[in-house]
Amino acid sequence: MNYQSVFSELVHDREDTLQDTLKRTYRILFLEDNPDDIELMRHELSEAGMDFISEQTDKRLDFGKFVSDFKPDIILADYSLSTFNGMQAFYILRKEDLLIPFILVTGALSEQLALECLKEGVDDFILKSSFKRLPAAIANAVKKKEVEQEKNLIAQELRKSHDELQLLVERQQSTIEDERMSIARDLHDELGQTLTALKIDITMLRKKLSSGTLTDQIVITEFDSITKLINKLTGSVKRISSGLRPETLDELGIIESIRWQAAEFEKRYEIKCSTFLNSGPTVLDRNLSIALFRIVQESLTNVVRHANATQVEIFLEQIDDFLFLAVSDNGKGIHEDQLKSSQSLGLIGLRERVRLFNGKLNIRSEEANGTMVSVMIPLTQSNQS
Helix, strand or coil: CCHHHHHHHHHHHHCCCCCCHHHCEEEEEEECCCHHHHHHHHHHHHHCCCEEEEEEECCHHHHHHHHHHHCCCEEEEECCCCCCCHHHHHHHHHHCCCCCCEEEEECCCCHHHHHHHHHHCCCEEEECCCHHHHHHHHHHHHHHHHHHHHHHHHHHHHHHHHHHHHHHHHHHHHHHHHHHHHHHHHHHHHHHHHHHHHHHHHHHHHHHHHHCCCCHHHHHHHHHHHHHHHHHHHHHHHHHHHHHCCHHHHHCCHHHHHHHHHHHHHHHHCCEEEEEEECCCCCECHHHHHHHHHHHHHHHHHHHHHHCCCEEEEEEEEECCEEEEEEEECCCCCCHHHHHCCCCHHHHHHHHHHHCCCCEEEEEECCCCCEEEEEEEECCCCCEC
16 A cells, blocks of 8 residues: 555545535525426526536426435425325435425415415425525525534534443443453563562572681572573663653654564564665654654554454655555455444544644555555644654
């Protein structure tokens, strides 16, 4: 996978796209049996400068087909047709949960009946004597439905975010307990046993001192043994502390930390891990450095758990005002359902880390052709050192 092409796509995705409503082309479905009325409506829309394409039907059986195939932005329906009327069409849409803007067009409609139609959910009604109001009514109805759809989408995203947050909290508690158990096991198995051996050696040395049986060679041998145990203790402490937070992150910066992480990963799991750290900043804001380090760490953990990969590549590069990080493997890939699942807590955690820095996360995966996790984060004055 070409990480530079992925970066270009992320930049393109970040650019705001402004829709020019004046140039919008509306798709209008006329539910009308009078060709003269249709021609009048088309004329008013053209006179108002509205760009549109349209279809027309007055039959119940054809209505559903036009809705599914033509996909109208709005429906203009005559209240009364010979065999089919506007409200019947509206109820069909509501039964199918289709949020298509719907305007009734009628020659005459009592105020009471008009209010009842509006209460049912019809967006507007137009008298055939007032077609001048039609362009504004269409624009307002379409905008209203777009706002409703946006609100529904936001509500769905909020519910999804709430569920994901709950899962992340539960996972965090579980992870904390797992880390405590791991640290406790390391302290007991490595530090505890080494300290016990060191205590025994010192006790034996003291007894030999008391008995007066020491020779120079025994002293040298005993101190060599004690020194080895102390070195072992030092190595264990360094390994455990590096697992929590590598010293290189504070001392040498993010680039050397990623190199260290890649080397440790390759040594531990026997998966080749190459780094391409080109012109990236060596010193970053502390919080951003930690986030990048954890993103690499989480990505490598996912490779071990799921990818069945034999090779991993890590890219870090500053391009213009962006920091681009990517972790690519040659494993079996990730199914699209897993990428979207609210149960993929590792991926959710990655998104949350990136979101905190106003960044963009992209996961590109191809079956049997590996996965690339890429991150683009803007380098502002606030997060540069």
